[in-house]
Amino acid sequence: xxxxxxxxxxxxxxxxxxxxxxxxxxxxxxxxxxxxxxxxxxxxxxxxxxxxxxxxxxxxxxxxxxxxxxxxxxxxxxxxxxxxxxxxxxxxxxxxxxxxxxxxxxxxxxxxxxxxxxxxxxxxxxxxxxxxxxxxxxxxxxxxxxxxxxxxxxxxxxxxxxxxxxxxxxxxxxxxxxxxxxxxxxxxxxxxxxxxxxxxxxxxxxxxxxxxxxxxxxxxxxxxxxxxxxxxxxxxxxx
Amino acid sequence: xxxxxxxxxxxxxxxxxxxxxxxxxxxxxxxxxxxxxxxxxxxxxxxxxxxxxxxxxxxxxxxxxxxxxxxxxxxxxxxxxxx
Numbered sequence: 503x504x505x506x507x508x509x510x511x512x513x514x515x516x517x518x519x520x521x522x523x524x525x526x527x528x529x530x531x532x533x534x535x536x537x538x539x540x541x542x543x544x545x546x547x548x549x550x551x552x553x554x555x556x557x558x559x560x561x562x563x564x565x566x567x568x569x570x571x572x573x574x575x576x577x578x579x580x581x582x583x584x585x586x587x588x589x590x591x592x593x594x595x596x597x598x599x600x601x602x603x604x605x606x607x608x609x610x611x612x613x614x615x616x617x618x619x620x621x622x623x624x625x626x627x628x629x630x631x632x633x634x635x636x637x638x639x640x641x642x643x644x645x646x647x648x649x650x651x652x653x654x655x656x657x658x659x660x661x662x663x664x665x666x667x668x669x670x671x672x673x674x675x676x677x678x679x680x681x682x683x684x685x686x687x688x689x690x691x692x693x694x695x696x697x698x699x700x701x702x703x704x705x706x707x708x709x710x711x712x713x714x715x716x717x718x719x720x721x722x723x724x725x726x727x728x729x730x731x732x733x734x735x736x737x738x739x740x741x
Numbered sequence: 742x743x744x745x746x747x748x749x750x751x752x753x754x755x756x757x758x759x760x761x762x763x764x765x766x767x768x769x770x771x772x773x774x775x776x777x778x779x780x781x782x783x784x785x786x787x788x789x790x791x792x793x794x795x796x797x798x799x800x801x802x803x804x805x806x807x808x809x810x811x812x813x814x815x816x817x818x819x820x821x822x823x824x
Contacts, residue, residue, distance in 0.1 A: 560809070560810070561812055564809065564812070565809075568808075568809065597812070603814060604812055604814045604815050606757070606758075606815060607760050607761060608760070609758065609760050610760070611760050611761065611764055651757065651814070651815060652814065653814070685758070685760075
């Protein structure tokens with residue numbers, strides 16, 4: 503059994519969903535971690551949940567990215583510990599500089615809350631290990647600021663280093679403009695760091711890990727990291 | 742020590758698409774303002790700072806902009822200082 507930590511900021515609202523999935527669906531140990539705590543050494547995996555940390559003031563994720571805990575998350579990640587940021591968690595990871603680029607206002611200006619399909623582009627990360635490249639997952643999104651943007655140079659380096667992990671696609675896996683819910687460049691739905699242990703994604707796997715919720719594809723992400731931890735990839739850290 | 746009034750203008754870089762500005766533009770056109778052909782929406786942040794010199798204020802505010810007030814990936818900032 504592995505120990506997961508779910509970080510809680512003022513305004514996080516997917517923390518309980520994440521906790522539920524990890525503890526009750528995946529059968530792992532899980533603890534909430536308040537953003538003012540600084541010790542993550544006891545955890546095998548860190549989740550930065552979705553929500554509206556600090557009311558999305560200034561820019562989404564900007565204030566949370568300066569919380570004391572983010573230094574510990576950075577150390578945890580630099581020692582190879584797996585970190586998953588979903589939705590606002592992804593926004594916090596880019597603001598903190600753990601992932602490149604930024605998430606800006608959806609091109610439609612509308613808050614988008616619906617099921618989308620995403621195609622797996624890199625199955626070598628800690629969170630996609632149990633999947634195959636080209637697999638299509640059906641996972642819901644719920645965001646107003648999920649349009650991934652970065653400069654041309656950064657995009658080139660993301661592509662070259664296989665850091666694009668998920669792209670919005672249609673049900674058959676075709677990456678089309680119609681399947682892009684927010685205007686993200688390259689239909690990007692999720693990216694990882696170069697080592698593949700930090701993943702940020704706008705869709706919400708924690709909202710679809712039980713079939714009673716209309717879909718259980720999110721489970722693949724959590725199962726993957728459990729497999730990955732079992733392979734002993736994680737450097738034991740004392741962060 | 743003097744009090745300085747600082748205005749920080751934060752704008753999306755010209756290369757970044759501004760859907761909010763586009764929407765404002767189309768609303769202005771719908772209102773009949775025919776000449777308007779571009780609109781971009783930014784932020785104005787007003788600060789009041791105690792400090793010894795305008796130079797030192799500028800240094801501080803530039804650092805604030807880099808660390809928090811703007812995101813260099815998508816935004817530019819301009820600092821205006823008044824004594």
